[in-house]
Amino acid sequence: MRPITYRFFSVAVGFACISLSSVGQAADAYPDHTVRLIVPSSPGSTLDLVARTFGPPLSKELKQSFVVENKAGASNITGTREVVVAPPNGYTIGMISSNHAVNPSLHKRLPYDSIRDITPITIIGTTPxxxxxxxxxxxxxxxxxxxxxxxxxxxxxxxxxxxxxxxxxxxxxxxxxxxxxxxxxxxxxxxxxxxxxxxxxxxxxxxxxxxxxxxxxxxxxxxxxxTTLKRSTSMPNVPTLDESGLKGYDYDPWIALFGPAKLPSPITQKLQSEVHKILHRPDVEKQFAVQGFVATGSSSVDALATIKNDIKLSADLLKAAHIKAMD
CATH class of the missing domain: 3.40.190.10 (Periplasmic binding protein-like II)
Known part of the structure; x- marks a missing residue:
């Protein structure tokens, strides 16, 4: 029986290596056609402005079109679901904001799980x-x-x-x-x-x-x-709430790039790396500064931690205000 077990193990390892190799090759070739970038809010919104600022440079760097599609409605739920149900191949990705962390406390029947059904790619930045x-x-x-x-x-x-x-x-x-x-x-x-x-x-x-x-x-x-702990470079003469007597006040809504659950790690890392490069380009930094947006960039792990932390924070604030979830 031992030789049979060994052969079975060898075959399994072989398939695993082939599978990992295929994923790596797919990531190397990614993207080889147009990518949909879903924005779950209307044109002109902060989410939309951010997407249209980093989208064109991303298209140029990866030599494929990243086409922004606005899917507004239902507190960003409509557009988020569009990404969640897409195949996890990197050709449908989307934007989410801090509202994503609030929705679990406001809606009893979300059409997706706010953690399990997404792959956070990076926190693009914050909107003080x-x-x-x-x-x-x-x-x-x-x-x-x-x-x-x-x-x-x-x-x-x-x-x-x-x-x-x-x-x-x-x-x-x-x-x-x-x-x-x-x-x-x-x-x-x-x-x-x-x-x-x-x-x-x-x-x-x-x-x-x-x-x-x-x-x-x-x-x-x-x-x-x-609302941030530090003064904004866009409004340097405006004090923080912490300075104004509300010690420890710190609320800094974020915007993130994400994909469906089980988005392959090599594709996640490739997108993350390219977005981070773009965020530090002088022309992009200048555009964001004019908008009052603070570009940051983060790892997928840190993005997930931020989302989880804000889900709890939102739940606590709404509970203290006696605001209950809607059916």
């Missing part, structure tokens, strides 16, 4: 948020805003792009750390939110730096603080 008020707001500092909120519980309001979005979670972290009660007004997207904020219909909001940098520079909105 800014606490902004209308230009004629009586609140010129974070301390003034908190003092007013404590004097008038539930009277001061803030807007977000919807319940459970990164903008909402930043505000929940703010109210929790400041120990204040404020009224949340959810909007269907960022554009109507910014319009009402500029006209003074709402008192303040946390907004992505790429979406309000121009208004802040023009003086139509006033920035009180940024």
């Amino acid at each position: 948020l800014v606490l902004v008020v209308p230009k004629n707001s009586p609140y010129k500092t974070v301390d003034q805003l908190i003092t007013a909120a404590k004097a008038h519980p539930g009277k001061i309001n803030y807007g977000s792009a919807g319940t459970g979005t990164a903008l909402h979670l930043a505000a929940l972290m703010f109210t929790t750390k400041a120990h204040v009660d404020m009224m949340h007004i959810p909007y269907k997207g960022g554009n109507p939110l910014i319009t009402d904020l500029m006209s003074g219909q709402i008192d303040f909001a946390f907004l992505g730096m790429p979406s309000v940098l121009a208004q802040v520079n023009a003086g139509t909105l006033h920035a009180l603080a940024v």
Whole structure:
């Protein structure tokens, strides 16, 4: 029986070597035709801007088209599912944001598992948020805003792009750390939110730096603080919330590149390596800086750890705010 077992083992090893060799050869040839880059939000969104910034250089480096396809809807779920159900061959990849980590706490019946059904490729970078008020707001500092909120519980309001979005979670972290009660007004997207904020219909909001940098520079909105532990190079004169008295406040939404589950490691590593090179190109860094986006790059392992950590953070914030998952 031992010789038979040995021969069986040899055959198994042989098949394994052939399989690994095939995967390696496929990665060497990848990509040999057009790659779909799924963006689960509408054109002009931060996700879309980031995809269209690094997509063309990636096409040039890998000598194949990376075509951006916008699949907006259902809190980014529609577009994410498009990637999840695709064959794990690298020809359908996608973008996700911090909202991906919120959805498990907001939706009881997601059409995929937010961890098991994806292969994180890299965290492309982060989109620092800014606490902004209308230009004629009586609140010129974070301390003034908190003092007013404590004097008038539930009277001061803030807007977000919807319940459970990164903008909402930043505000929940703010109210929790400041120990204040404020009224949340959810909007269907960022554009109507910014319009009402500029006209003074709402008192303040946390907004992505790429979406309000121009208004802040023009003086139509006033920035009180940024949500990161360090000041932003795009707004160096704006203090952090940590500096403004909310010690330890740090909320920095991310954007990641991902593929379906079981995406072969050589393809994952190839994409990761090429994206990292592009992120450090002076022309790309300049484009991102203008947008207020901070390019970082990470390993697949670190990207997975970030997603898992934010799933827990989001769950804790929503639970503390008594926000339950929808059917």
